[in-house]
Amino acid sequence: MSESIIQFKLNKPNKLVSLLSLPPLTLYVHFPWCTKKCPYCDFNSHAVPSNGSHQTNFDEALYLKALCADLEASLPLIWGRRIHAIFIGGGTPSLLSAAGLDQLLADIRARLPMDADIEITMEANPGSVEVQQFKAYQASGVNRLSLGIQSFNDQHLKALGRIHQADEARQAIRIAQETFLRVNIDLMYGLPEQTTQQAMQDLKEALSFETGHISLYHLTLEPNTLFASFPPPLPDEDTTFEMQEMLHQLLHHADYDRYEISAFAKKNQRCQHN
Template sequence: MIQHPTQDAGFGVYVHWPFCLSKCPYCDFNSHVRAGGIDESRFLEAFRREIGHAGEMTPGRTVSSIFLGGGTPSLMQPATVAGILDAIATTWSVARTAEVTLEANPTSVEAERFRGYRAAGVNRVSLGVQALDDGDLRKLGRLHSVDEALAAVDVAAKYFGRFSFDLIYARPDQTPKAWRAELGRALSRAAEHLSLYQLTIEPDTWFARLHAAGRLTIPDPEAARVLYDLTQEVCDKAGLPAYEISNHARPGAESRHNLVYWRYGEYVGVGPGAHGRVMTAKGRTATATERSPEDWLARVERHGHGLVEQTLLTREEAGDEFLLMGLRLREGIEPARYRTISGRTLDHERIAELMGDGLIAHRVGARLAVTPAGFPVLDAVVADLAA
């Protein structure tokens, strides 16, 4: 097996199920609505073939985490999920302690289906709750109500030892008082993990068109910063501090799959529009598959995979990615690992200047980490260090 500096960060498998019941107006993910139904058996066979091809690219690895994302993976039948997980287990060795996460929307949560996912091998779910306010749920294009969302959380807690759910803040007209109350309600139901994302206007979304037309207003940067600071304060007090900019967990309950990304491990991407980062004999390689579900399916059936991109990263590009991902984490990065990956040494003068500004600090074991004051300007900090 190839020895490389990302090995200790884990090896993950990401599987993308690209279908949803409806397209949310803020979403720029590769998700699609198909009113005519989905031929799951045909897609399952394609997933099996692409997983096999990915295994040929990454022989000898041990899978530490699996993430079924989307789209809405909880629209899949449990038998389809079981087939995908079986294909992964026959392609690589899967660690006994592997985390296996499935994303779900509250509208697709059924106790019987969740029981089936658990039997298939899923041991963690992530629920797309997004808001605990019925009016805002409608504005966000969500199909569920607050009561349905909380019922879904209860079902998740019953069948899975580990679960998380998402909320979006900095929504139109949202006040700090309302967000504090909503966040408190969420924390009362969150056993170990919450993902809390600030609403941003993404290009080519319905929200982008409304925003450009002056029909949608979100909090300005100063107001959004107040909500961000409030989020940190409330979650810290509740025992779910941020271990990453948008993710909060009790110590030891962090998303292991996402840590593979942020610690710059290796991961394969399977399914329409999935991205990966794998080590080959030549070096770290970025992969991407065809985005269109039907075109991806045809490619896999014709070639055995849906890859449309396999780009060998330069050491400088890999180093930049390592900084961009690793500095999102509260634990920070090891400068020595940056040197191993990039072939460069971080500039000590820039480090000293950023420390002087209170934006970065040293952590245990010579790690370099962004401070709470630096997180809101993370992109600028990373750009300065990478220059």
């Protein structure tokens, strides 16, 4: 019998009625802070400068309390529904302390029925990666890490206003692969003054790590961003189209299936949250 069938025994002998249960849910938790605001980003994210020891100026305890209150207020809408995936996105959730992340997952566990094999993804910025921190996140239950790599080219990382360099990106991927069962790499193409060759080189390097998932985004100029006000010199439409075609072919030949506009996964590696 399928898992999604529940049975109620009626008050009449030998009569069973089967009802379809509602499908499981995924839970998205937003973390709205970053070390620095990137000039192209229109996500709900706000800069909180780090003092260098992973401590930042946001009030973690207060935010965790607010998240809990928000979840409790939503519970009547989802009674009885199981949770099969959690996505902790941002912003930069890897600015959360190990204790803070552990508290967050404990608060969720205490309030929602979770599948035993639940997928728990967390987004991280390569500029805020520490080995011990990753190990602690994993011990708390995170089993999938999504890294905002964007490019392996220092010139392009600088043009994007990123806080990390290519070597930190490589190091972050290695640490993530040693720590988590599943890892995603976020890449962007159509970057300021980027050639097709350079975009291909970025993707080839990403593929060399053999992560099961790659998210490939075309850099877009979003309203109300610094890039929209002061546009950088982007490749023209024909070049970007050529890039996209070639990048998609490369992913296809490396056995990544495109299952969403910007999401590519190897077999059994799709993100449940997408």
